[in-house]
Amino acid sequence: MKFGDIKNVLRGQTLAEEAEEIKDVAVRYVREETVDPVKALGRYTAYGCAGSLLVGIGGLLVAVGLLRLLQGIFHGTTSWIPYLLVTLGGIAIVGLTLLKIGSGPSRRRLPLQRKKS
Numbered sequence: 001m002k003f004g005d006i007k008n009v010l011r012g013q014t015l016a017e018e019a020e021e022i023k024d025v026a027v028r029y030v031r032e033e034t035v036d037p038v039k040a041l042g043r044y045t046a047y048g049c050a051g052s053l054l055v056g057i058g059g060l061l062v063a064v065g066l067l068r069l070l071q072g073i074f075h076g077t078t079s080w081i082p083y084l085l086v087t088l089g090g091i092a093i094v095g096l097t098l099l100k101i102g103s104g105p106s107r108r109r110l111p112l113q114r115k116k117s
Contacts, residue, residue: 063090 063086070082 059093 066089067082067086070085071079074081
């Protein structure tokens with residue numbers, strides 16, 4: 001250590017600079033570990049919600065199109081059949097979706113519970 005370094009330490013210049021550097025590193029670390037992941041999660045959620053909305057609208061338009069197609073086939077006393085078919089198809093798609101969501105990765109992470117004998 002040189003005499004100039006000791007003089008700077010006694011004046012408090014390098015200690016202040018080191019304290020400022022430590023503060024900057026701490027702020028950068030906290031931002032990197034908390035703020036950035038929350039921003040990424042927000043973007044992920046926003047894109048997921050937008051995608052879900054667009055898929056829902058698309059599914060609704062397909063159902064209405066299928067209903068119109070079936071209405072052209074069934075006339076008179078059988079005019080209720082297209083509504084029944086489209087409703088049952090929609091219920092089946094929603095049921096399959098819920099079944100797939102329930103059997104996803106979260107289900108595999110749960111520990112198996114054994115029955116007591």
